[in-house]
Each structure stands twice: as C-alpha cells, then as structure tokens.
Amino acid sequence: MSDQRACMSLHDALITLHRARRADDVVITSMGAAREWMVLGAGPLDLPLVPSSMGTAPSIGLGIALAQPQRRVIVVNGDGAMLMNLGALVSITAAAPPNLTLILEDNGVYEVTGAQPTPGASSGRIDGADVDFEAIARASGFRAIYHFQDAAQWARDIQRVLDTPGPTFVLLDVSPVPGAVGPRSPGPAPARARELKRVLSLKPE
Amino acid sequence: MFSGAEIASLFVSMGITHVVSIADSTIGQWHPAIERSPDLRLVRVCREGEAWAVAAGLYLGGATPLVLIQCTGLFESGDALRNVLHDWKLPIFSVIGYRSYLNQTTLPGDTCLVFTEPLLDAWRIDYRLIKSPAQLDEIRTHYLACRDASTPGAVVIAEGKA
Numbered sequence: 001m002s003d004q005r006a007c008m009s010l011h012d013a014l015i016t017l018h019r020a021r022r023a024d025d026v027v028i029t030s031m032g033a034a035r036e037w038m039v040l041g042a043g044p045l046d047l048p049l050v051p052s053s054m055g056t057a058p059s060i061g062l063g064i065a066l067a068q069p070q071r072r073v074i075v076v077n078g079d080g081a082m083l084m085n086l087g088a089l090v091s092i093t094a095a096a097p098p099n100l101t102l103i104l105e106d107n108g109v110y111e112v113t114g115a116q117p118t119p120g121a122s123s124g125r126i127d128g129a130d131v132d133f134e135a136i137a138r139a140s141g142f143r144a145i146y147h148f149q150d151a152a153q154w155a156r157d158i159q160r161v162l163d164t165p166g167p168t169f170v171l172l173d174v175s176p177v178p179g180a181v182g183p184r185s186p187g188p189a190p191a192r193a194r195e196l197k198r199v200l201s202l203k204p205e
Numbered sequence: 206m207f208s209g210a211e212i213a214s215l216f217v218s219m220g221i222t223h224v225v226s227i228a229d230s231t232i233g234q235w236h237p238a239i240e241r242s243p244d245l246r247l248v249r250v251c252r253e254g255e256a257w258a259v260a261a262g263l264y265l266g267g268a269t270p271l272v273l274i275q276c277t278g279l280f281e282s283g284d285a286l287r288n289v290l291h292d293w294k295l296p297i298f299s300v301i302g303y304r305s306y307l308n309q310t311t312l313p314g315d316t317c318l319v320f321t322e323p324l325l326d327a328w329r330i331d332y333r334l335i336k337s338p339a340q341l342d343e344i345r346t347h348y349l350a351c352r353d354a355s356t357p358g359a360v361v362i363a364e365g366k367a
Contacts, residue, residue, distance in 0.1 A: 047265075051288060051292045052288060053254070053258070053284045053285045053287065053288035053289070054284075055254075056254070056255070056257075056258035056261075056285055056288065057258075059250070059255045059258030059259045059261075059262065060258045060259070060261050060262040060265075061262060062248075062259050062262060063225075063248075063258065063259040063260060063261060063262020063263035063264070063265070063266060063268075063270070064262040064263070064265055064266040065262070065266075066223065066246070066248065066259075066262075066263060066266070066268070067223075067262065067263045067264075067265070067266025067267055067268040068266040068267070085252075085254070085255065087250070087251025087252050087255060088250075088251070088255055090251050091248075091249065091250045091251050091255055091259070094249050095248055095249075189292050189293045189294070190293060190294040192293075193265065193293045193294065193295060196265055197264070197265050197266075197267070200265060200266055200267060201267050
C-alpha cells in the first residue's frame with residue numbers, strides 16, 4: 001500500500017467488525033489483527049491464530065467454512081501473510097464456500113518484525129507501484145469484492161458486505177501500528193483447539 | 206499399486222469426509238474415483254502447506270479430513286504441518302506418495318529416496334511404508350490406531366514412477 005493513500009487505523013477496522021459480527025460467526029485473525037482482536041475481546045467461536053504458520057489463516061478458514069456451511073466464517077489476514085500464501089485465494093474460489101469472507105488488511109509492511117516493506121508495497125518494489133490485491137482477488141475467481149479506505153464507509157457498509165453470498169474478498173487499507181509487537185497466545189494452543197472444536201460442534205443459535 | 210476405486214472405498218471405510226490433495230502422477234489417478242464418491246469431497250489446494258491448514262479447519266469444524274500429497278509436497282509443507290500437528294496438536298492423518306520408490310531408474314538418484322523417511326522421523330510422524338498391494342488394509346489399521354490415540358499419522362505409499 002502506498003504511503004500516500006487514505007487509510008483507516010487497524011483498530012477502527014477491527015472494532016467495526018467486532019460490532020457487526022454475529023455471535024455465531026467464526027472469526028479467525030492472524031498476526032497484528034489477532035493481537036488487536038484479543039484486546040477487543042475474542043469470543044468462544046473466535047480463533048486468534050497464535051501460534052501460527054504465517055499465511056495459513058485463510059486456509060484454516062476455508063476448512064471450517066466447508067465443515068460448517070451453516071455458519072459464517074470471517075478471516076482477517078494481513079498483506080504480508082496473504083503474499084505468503086497467495087494460492088489460498090484460488091483454493092478458496094475453487095471450493096467456493098458461500099459462507100466465507102476473507103478480509104485483507106493491507107498496511108504494506110511486516111508490522112510485527114519492525115515494519116519492513118513487503119514485496120507487494122510500493123516502498124518495497126523497484127517499480128514503486130503497489131501490487132493490486134483487488135485485481136489479484138478478481139483474477140483468482142472472487143466475484144464479491146469490496147475495497148475500503150475510509151473507516152466511516154466501512155462501518156456503513158459492513159453489514160451488506162457480511163451478508164453478501166461468498167466467497168467474499170474485502171480489502172481494507174490500514175495504517176501500520178508504530179512499534180507493534182507480535183501477538184501472544186492466550187493459553188495453550190492444544191486446549192484452545194479442543195475448546196473451539198467443542199463449541200463448533202454445538203448447533204448455531 | 207492401487208486403483209482409484211480401491212482408495213476411495215478405503216477412505217470411505219475409514220470414515221473420511223474430505224480429501225485435501227494435490228495430484229501427482231499416481232495420486233492424480235485416484236482423484237476421479239474420490240470425486241465420484243458421494244461420501245467424499247475432494248478439496249484441491251495450490252500448495253501442500255495449504256493442505257494441512259485446510260485439513261486443520263475441517264477437523265476443528267467437525268469433519269474427518271485426510272491430506273493426500275506426494276513426498277515432495279511433504280518437503281514443501283514443513284512449517285504448516287509443524288504448526289498444525291505440533292503446536293495445535295491436531296491429529297491429522299496423511300497419505301503420502303513416495304516418488305520413485307518402486308522404479309528407481311525413472312529418476313536415477315532421486316533424492317526423494319534420501320529424504321522422505323528421515324523427514325517423517327524429524328517431524329515425529331508415525332508412519333507405515335506401503336510397498337505392495339497386499340498392504341491395503343494396513344492403511345486402515347494404522348489410521349484407526351492413530352485416530353483412537355488422537356495422534357497424527359501417515360502412510361507412505363511407494364510409487365512406481367516419477
């Protein structure tokens with residue numbers, strides 16, 4: 001993402017989602033989004049993906065969406081993580097789960113390692129041009145695609161976005177969080193996995 | 206070594222619901238039968254590291270997935286399987302094609318033969334090597350043992366050509 005483009009804060013982007021999500025939605029967050037989501041308050045159906053293998057959040061979301069077609073699954077992924085697993089966009093549209101929304105928060109940097117530019121950001125490229133994630137999503141087969149730079153517009157439209165039959169791709173231009181650190185797991189991962197599996201086995205309200 | 210119909214029937218008998226896979230020249234011959242089975246869903250992914258994460262999501266969501274990849278894909282997918290199998294301790298089972306095992310003249314010096322089994326040991330995956338058609342039922346036996354113990358496991362199926 002270019003430094004010159006208008007954007008929203010990660011906090012504003014996520015608090016809007018936190019308010020708009022339904023209690024029976026599954027929300028998977030990675031890296032910086034996971035850190036912020038845990039501050040906002042993660043529910044029993046949420047998976048802050050910590051510890052992670054970077055880039056796998058959309059793939060885990062795809063699996064849950066296929067296993068639980070009656071639930072909405074929302075994945076919040078960063079641009080660095082997305083670049084690490086771009087093929088996931090194609091795998092998602094190949095399986096085409098209508099209940100999956102992938103939100104890409106693009107800040108142009110590897111935030112938790114010191115804000116180094118990604119190869120997709122203008123500042124990390126010889127040609128000085130941002131990689132176009134919207135175009136990548138479209139070329140990967142997404143038909144429902146949204147792009148927001150403004151927090152107020154995102155807040156106005158989020159219900160419509162989440163209600164759109166998916167798979168849905170949402171690009172949010174966000175600003176890096178200065179001095180941000182990596183997320184910490186809120187507890188032992190195996191126990192968290194068992195609990196999530198248990199809660200997911202319950203019928204949605 | 207096995208027909209697609211045999212493999213699909215085996216997976217159904219194991220209670221598998223989703224097969225997360227990338228084809229190789231052996232595994233790809235099984236895909237049509239897996240797709241035809243009303244009890245199985247084939248989930249195609251673009252790289253093998255994805256397969257472990259998709260399988261993890263399926264497992265968390267209550268499905269019974271299996272990862273079906275070639276050993277080269279095992280090499281590719283190290284960090285993803287580390288996270289799924291060892292950080293989160295999800296008991297994902299995999300079926301891994303062992304390239305060149307039965308025909309070592311196709312790719313002389315194929316290093317798949319050097320690295321496949323040591324890597325499975327390094328990743329602490331309890332595996333069985335399937336070298337003949339008579340071992341078909343050994344796949345189910347090992348799967349059931351791993352399932353009952355809630356541990357990850359694999360079978361490595363010898364392939365006849367690269």
